[in-house]
Amino acid sequence: MKCDSLCCPRCGYDLRGLPEPRCPECGEPFDPAELERHRHSQDKAGWLVRGVTTATRYSTLLLLLSMILIAFVALLVSCFL
Numbered sequence: 136m137k138c139d140s141l142c143c144p145r146c147g148y149d150l151r152g153l154p155e156p157r158c159p160e161c162g163e164p165f166d167p168a169e170l171e172r173h174r175h176s177q178d179k180a181g182w183l184v185r186g187v188t189t190a191t192r193y194s195t196l197l198l199l200l201s202m203i204l205i206a207f208v209a210l211l212v213s214c215f216l
């Protein structure tokens with residue numbers, strides 16, 4: 136089961152706001168700090184994906200700009216020859 140917040144690693148039950156670090160659904164004990172770390176590592180992965188997407192977008196723009204620049208330079212050179 137996929138969960139994007141604080142959830143039981145065994146059954147996926149929402150573990151937020153519980154009085155004790157134990158899943159009421161399946162009885163699995165958990166470490167809130169460990170789950171929090173896991174959540175943050177997933178956030179980092181999300182940032183990485185967004186970063187790569189942004190970099191890809193900018194590299195496409197950069198490629199387009201360099202092609203325009205090359206075309207412009209080629210036009211200039213052909214005018215002077």
Ligand SMILES: [Zn+2]
Nearest residue numbers: 143146158161
């Ligand atoms: Zn559970």
